[in-house]
Amino acid sequence: MQDLLNTTHAFYFRTFVLFDLILCLSIVIRISVVVTDGAMVSSFYVLPRLCSKSFLNFIHKTAEYCNSSPFKNLQALQLFSATSKTETKRCIPSTIGLPSYVTSSQLKTPSIAEIKTDEQISQMLPACKLAASILKHVGNNIKVGITTDHIDDMVFSKCIEAGAYPSPLLYKGFPKSVCTSVNEVACHGIPSKQILNEGDIVNVDITVFYNGYHGDTSATFSLGKVDDRSRELMLATQDCLNAGISVCRDGALFSDIGDIIFEKACEAGFEVIPFFCGHGIGTYFHGPPDIVHVPSDHLGTERMKAGMTFTIEPILCDGYAEIKILDDGWTVVTTDGSRSAQYEHTILVTESGNQILTK
Numbered sequence: 073m074q075d076l077l078n079t080t081h082a083f084y085f086r087t088f089v090l091f092d093l094i095l096c097l098s099i100v101i102r103i104s105v106v107v108t109d110g111a112m113v114s115s116f117y118v119l120p121r122l123c124s125k126s127f128l129n130f131i132h133k134t135a136e137y138c139n140s141s142p143f144k145n146l147q148a149l150q151l152f153s154a155t156s157k158t159e160t161k162r163c164i165p166s167t168i169g170l171p172s173y174v175t176s177s178q179l180k181t182p183s184i185a186e187i188k189t190d191e192q193i194s195q196m197l198p199a200c201k202l203a204a205s206i207l208k209h210v211g212n213n214i215k216v217g218i219t220t221d222h223i224d225d226m227v228f229s230k231c232i233e234a235g236a237y238p239s240p241l242l243y244k245g246f247p248k249s250v251c252t253s254v255n256e257v258a259c260h261g262i263p264s265k266q267i268l269n270e271g272d273i274v275n276v277d278i279t280v281f282y283n284g285y286h287g288d289t290s291a292t293f294s295l296g297k298v299d300d301r302s303r304e305l306m307l308a309t310q311d312c313l314n315a316g317i318s319v320c321r322d323g324a325l326f327s328d329i330g331d332i333i334f335e336k337a338c339e340a341g342f343e344v345i346p347f348f349c350g351h352g353i354g355t356y357f358h359g360p361p362d363i364v365h366v367p368s369d370h371l372g373t374e375r376m377k378a379g380m381t382f383t384i385e386p387i388l389c390d391g392y393a394e395i396k397i398l399d400d401g402w403t404v405v406t407t408d409g410s411r412s413a414q415y416e417h418t419i420l421v422t423e424s425g426n427q428i429l430t431k
């Protein structure tokens with residue numbers, strides 16, 4: 073996942089957290105998070121639902137996620153997205169730490185690029201390794217005929233199994249645990265009932281919050297036999313990511329990343345979508361520095377320093393690099409309908425070069 077370059081999001085969401093105590097056989101602590109596009113909505117509706125089928129399903133599902141007995145040490149997280157008119161219910165064991173944007177509306181990002189200590193890096197590494205292993209799991213299980221909601225379920229359950237929180241869930245109101253971007257969707261696709269067909273390409277963008285840190289990685293997968301041009305697009309995008317990573321070291325210019333990615337994409341006959349950038353990452357999902365994937369004057373002579381961690385995540389398309397955002401406020405598509413591909417790693421800048429943390 074990534075930030076829109078030099079913009080704040082067009083949609084503002086407000087999260088409202090309520091704690092309900094329900095005495096039943098024991099105590100369930102439920103966190104209801106209501107997301108609206110401005111107005112706060114109360115969500116005290118538990119008691120009327122105590123005997124309803126949906127509430128029993130809710131309790132059952134909640135219990136499934138926890139090894140302890142039902143109604144004990146559980147927290148459930150419930151999202152209503154007023155803009156998308158969809159409802160997502162997710163239950164999270166109380167042992168799993170939640171990011172600040174879930175428990176409050178605060179994003180808590182640093183104002184300048186952070187230089188992490190060895191200790192901070194060792195605390196962050198497990199989140200990155202976990203994101204990589206979940207992406208691998210999705211790659212092994214993705215197939216023609218499944219829905220993008222199924223990918224969301226896979227990612228969610230793998231996170232919970234590992235004791236991690238799926239970072240996209242409720243981030244600025246995003247309703248699902250992962251971004252799934254199919255064909256002409258450039259990024260931030262919302263998992264849905266859309267079925268994956270033979271010949272499709274889909275980017276799966278996974279970020280997990282684990283041990284107090286986020287780890288972020290994505291890849292584009294092909295479904296069955298895809299056309300030659302799509303395969304070339306995927307390979308070129310991977311090459312661009314690798315080239316971007318290759319220039320990272322202590323003292324290198326940030327602008328080197330965009331220069332080499334743009335050059336490689338042009339050589340391969342594709343365009344780089346310039347509007348989205350990589351980002352600093354740590355205890356925060358998105359923070360400084362912005363990693364621009366095209367040549368950029370405004371980066372000036374800013375240089376990388378050992379200890380910085382950030383993502384590189386170029387999006388290439390097989391057409392004009394113009395995009396629009398759909399009415400759901402998230403889904404980014406190419407305006408000409410051309411296909412796009414994206415790959416992403418979280419990296420650490422070191423004295424001698426760099427380390428890919430999400431490998």
Ligand SMILES: [Co+2]
Binds near residue numbers: 074
């Ligand atoms: Co990202």
